[in-house]
Amino acid sequence: MPMLRFVPALVAGVLALALASAQAAPYPERPIRLLVPYPPGGTTDVMARAMQDPLSKILGQPIVVENRAGAAGTIAAREVAKAAPDGYTLLFSNDGPGVIAPLIQKHAGYDAQKSFTPITLVATQPMIMVVNAAVPVTDLKSFVAYAKTQTKPLLYAHAGSGSSGHLTTELFAQTAGISLAAVPYKGSSVTTLGVMNGEVQVLITTSTPTMLDYIRTGKLKLIGMSTLSPEALPPGTPLISDVYPDFKQDNWFGVLGPAGLPAEIRDKLNAALRTVVAAPELRRLFEASGFIPMTSTPDELARIIDTNSDLWKRVIAEAKITED
Numbered sequence: 001m002p003m004l005r006f007v008p009a010l011v012a013g014v015l016a017l018a019l020a021s022a023q024a025a026p027y028p029e030r031p032i033r034l035l036v037p038y039p040p041g042g043t044t045d046v047m048a049r050a051m052q053d054p055l056s057k058i059l060g061q062p063i064v065v066e067n068r069a070g071a072a073g074t075i076a077a078r079e080v081a082k083a084a085p086d087g088y089t090l091l092f093s094n095d096g097p098g099v100i101a102p103l104i105q106k107h108a109g110y111d112a113q114k115s116f117t118p119i120t121l122v123a124t125q126p127m128i129m130v131v132n133a134a135v136p137v138t139d140l141k142s143f144v145a146y147a148k149t150q151t152k153p154l155l156y157a158h159a160g161s162g163s164s165g166h167l168t169t170e171l172f173a174q175t176a177g178i179s180l181a182a183v184p185y186k187g188s189s190v191t192t193l194g195v196m197n198g199e200v201q202v203l204i205t206t207s208t209p210t211m212l213d214y215i216r217t218g219k220l221k222l223i224g225m226s227t228l229s230p231e232a233l234p235p236g237t238p239l240i241s242d243v244y245p246d247f248k249q250d251n252w253f254g255v256l257g258p259a260g261l262p263a264e265i266r267d268k269l270n271a272a273l274r275t276v277v278a279a280p281e282l283r284r285l286f287e288a289s290g291f292i293p294m295t296s297t298p299d300e301l302a303r304i305i306d307t308n309s310d311l312w313k314r315v316i317a318e319a320k321i322t323e324d
Contacts, residue, residue: 027265031062033089034255035080037073037097043208043289047123047253048092050285051276058272072162073097074108081110085117085260087269092122094253095164099308103316104162104323113309117261118301120270122277123291124250126227127168128207129240130220132198140224140243143202144176153179155200157191160184161321165191167312168226168249169204170319175244196220206251207290226250227292253291254301266298 034052038044048065056063068076077097083089091097098116102108110116129140137143147154158166161184173180183200185191192211195203196219205211207225215222224240226249240247255273257266274295276282283293296304315321 027087027268028059028061030088031064032059032087033064033066035076035089035091036065036067037069037076037091037093038067039069040067043291044092044094044253046289047286047291050282051122051273054276054279054282055272058275059268071108072101072105072160074101074105074110077101077115078109080256080258081115083258085258085262087257087261087265089258090119090269091116091256092253093256095251095308096162098252098254098256099305100162100164100167100312103309103312104321106323112305115259116256116305117259117266118298118305119255119257119261119266120273120298121252121254121294121296121301121304122273123253123286123293124227125206125253125291126225126250127164127204128211128222128226129172129202129204129224130195130211130215130222131202132195132200133219133221134198135201135221137221137223139238140240143223144178144243147176147178147180153181154202155183156180156202156204157183157185157194157200158203159188159191159205160186161323162316164249164251165203165205166321167315167319169202170321171249171311171315172204172240172247174315174318175247209288209290212290250292252304254296270295270298 034048036045036048045067052063052065068079073096077091077093080089080091099112102110102112131137131143137146156169158169160166166182169180180202183194185194188205191203191205194200196214214220223238225237226240226247255269277293277295286293
């Protein structure tokens with residue numbers, strides 16, 4: 001019987017040693033999952049897979065890219081938000097699932113500002129404003145003046161309720177004091193066809209090589225770009241901020257972990273991703289696809305998420321945008 005009194009203490013000691021050993025294990029010691037909230041083959045997926053091999057070499061463990069598409073990206077985001085904060089489940093996000101979707105979807109299942117640990121930006125992507133070639137305008141000022149003379153609102157395309165193009169166009173309309181009427185499409189490629197065919201008059205979307213080809217061949221008129229980063233612009237590209245100085249809305253891409261991720265794991269991932277994005281070959285790949293490679297501190301990405309959350313809350317309320 002006396003020996004039995006020592007059993008609980010012995011078990012407690014063994015458990016404490018096991019816990020200490022687990023905590024002391026160097027991170028990472030097994031494969032890391034990087035969830036992409038879109039289908040394979042899209043730009044976000046291509047970016048994630050471009051980082052996959054170099055990040056694996058730096059961290060010494062496989063990076064497993066997993067596509068969890070659906071529900072405007074909230075399926076992947078929700079899975080990461082509910083994952084253990086151990087650095088083995090990460091989200092490659094943008095402003096859609098990372099900020100906008102939970103503001104519109106009542107049952108998204110996570111909070112953009114509370115459910116994640118921001119790690120770093122990876123890139124930004126400018127938004128460009130184009131109009132159908134037949135619209136009788138030459139620049140942003142003449143477009144706004146033309147819109148104000150119409151008896152009915154001009155039509156604009158977007159790729160779905162709550163998409164970055166949808167909210168950015170509403171933000172522009174609110175900023176310029178004009179009325180625009182939304183026409184939803186299923187995907188960004190068909191929004192481009194919609195404005196080229198004259199089904200709608202205007203489109204604000206992310207820049208792509210294909211879109212820039214349409215502009216160069218005169219199939220579309222480029223009247224503004226959202227970015228303030230001159231290196232992203234073809235020579236002579238007009239800036240929306242030249243007319244409306246406070247207007248800037250780039251689409252951001254970055255890596256997030258679950259809330260509560262230990263600082264040492266967050267910082268190790270931040271340093272590794274900074275090294276990956278700085279590599280010349282990856283920068284060339286991103287730039288060729290219309291992205292601006294750009295990293296950040298975790299706090300800088302957190303501020304972007306906070307700022308965009310406040311901005312989009314206001315735009316959504318004023319435009320009365322609801323879940324489809």
